[in-house]
Amino acid sequence: MVLGLRSAIGSDVGRRRTSNQDSGATTGRLLVVADGMGGHAHGEVASAVTVSALTELDARLPRDLTDVDLAEEMSNALVAATDNLEQQALADPEMRGMGTTVVSLLLTGEHLALAHIGDSRIYRLRSGTLEQLTHDHTMVQQLVDEGQITAEEALVHPRRSVLMRALSTDHEPEPDLDRIPIEPGDRFLLCSDGVTAVLGDDALHAALGSEDDPSAVVSRLIELSNEGGGPDNITAVVADVVEIGDDESQTQHLRVAGAVAEGATSS
């Protein structure tokens, strides 16, 4: 059995922001979403550079990933993105302080390698059950973990957007790395907080289960996030694990969305 990904991607500025600082990309085996931060400090560059570092990694890796240490490769790609941003910030002080979240999955055999920094999220819908696979690197998540506030209080906390970890110019990236076993029928969602700030687990679950076609689900998520106020940039990747023929695995070409699609890899 050969497993592949049938995916769709979409990104939207939302209703309150004037520019889209999110970026995302998909190929036949790579899924990535990044949410750039720092309005004046070119968050769109941070997200575009980080997504590009991962799509370049995908292009460079061999077709057969069996013997490749993907956690190491993804980590290295994030270090390369940080170096690129540091160089740009040295040349242009306005870019100091820019940063981005990143969530990414890379398919190998019957697993997905996962990398995660920040508060973008990855969910898996399997046999009707929705599970969040990433743990937010936020101050409010830490307060929830320590029992100081409840998950409900976190949703409306005034400092809910404060990140404890991000990919930025002032330190080495510290990604959470994992390896997720997959089965045909699994559906994955990668999204920025423009989706999850508006849609709770029940709404996400309903939207993910509402359509067969991943691109219809992406459109639905963007529509619902905007109907809920569209407070932030909205980016979603939906991918189904499917059985494919031996030669089919890399037939899906690169698709990009958001700032990286606008060529925002430098200011």
Ligand code: CA
């Ligand atoms: Ca955001």
